[in-house]
Amino acid sequence: MALALRLWRSLPLGRSAALGPRLPTGAAGSCEQCVLWRLRGAEVMGNPGAFKRSLLFSALSYLGFETYQVISQAAVVHAAAKVFRVEEILEQADYLYESGETEELYQLLSQYKESEDAELLWCLAWASRVIGRLSGTSEEEKKLLVYEALEYAKRALEKNESSFAAHKWYAICISVVGDYEGIEAKIANAYMIKEPFEKAVELNPKDATSIHLIGIWCYTFAEMPWYQRRIAKMLFAAPSSTYEEALGYFHRAEQVDPNFYSKNLLLLGKTYLKLHNKKLAALWLTKAKDYPAHTEEDKQIQTEAAQLLTGSSDKN
Secondary structure (H helix, E strand, O other), X not given: OHHHHHHHHOOOOOHHHHOOOOOOOOOOOHHHHHHHHHHHHHHHOOOHHHHHHHHHHHHHXXXXXXXXXXXXXXXXXXXXXXXXXXXXXHHHHHHHHHOOOHHHHHHHHHOOOOOOOHHHHHHHHHHXXXXXXXXXXXXXXXXXXXXXXXXXXXXXXXXXXXOHHHHHHXXXXXXXXHHHOHHHHHHHHHHHOHHHHHHHHHHOOOOHHHHHHHHHHHHHHHOOOHHXXXXXXXXXXXXXXXXXXXXXXXXXXXXXXXXXXXXXXXHHHHHHHHOOOHHHHHHHHHHHHOOOXXXXXXXXXXXXXXXXXXXXXXXX
């Protein structure tokens, strides 16, 4: 608007303006504009005042088009710069995560907590969850981070409903919040989260983690204790699943992206244990134990896998 105002004020109203504008080559609708200007010129040639006003109107129209082009180009450049900036931030976040610098990762992304960008917002939900899982994080801080993550995930989904990651992290955060809101809320939340996980897979069938999370959903309901099942039946038509269904999702995730996540390997082993297939359980638990530890969670999974392997061998 300020640029348009400056251009309008600089318009020469003397002899040079009377020469009239040149039509921009390639302008949208230029043929129709030529015809319109010629007809309007014929109407006003006998009226000098009207003729001058017509020329002034045409000049302003041309300058308006030029201004529109300048502003549009500036908007495109700004949008491209914004996308590049977001990509740069996410690359830094990936590097910090792969380096195990989780606190630095959270500090980096926390600078953008007021962002309107869905990608940055779901990444903030992810980073809040990562920092909340560290052993050095107090219980009070963990709770604050859980609700903080949910808020970021909600905002990410509001900004972009087509973001598979926003759906995924919204579901994850709802699930974790249930740990702080009692058994009824936890079961109710667990019942709700399958839909956003399935939406995430629908939007991106190649996202192994979303497929893995549906597997966890199935595994959780398959091993739900009897008293929780009873509460679920009292609240609503209780969802149910089987270990076989969970196993199918874990294998599907592995097919999409082999060795993408140590926990998927661990859960393949644990599910085979539930199905009393010790041979295949040992195969996947060994893979989980030998998985390179990039994060604290990887180290915890290595320990659990080793314990399960030892326990399984002791029973033989």
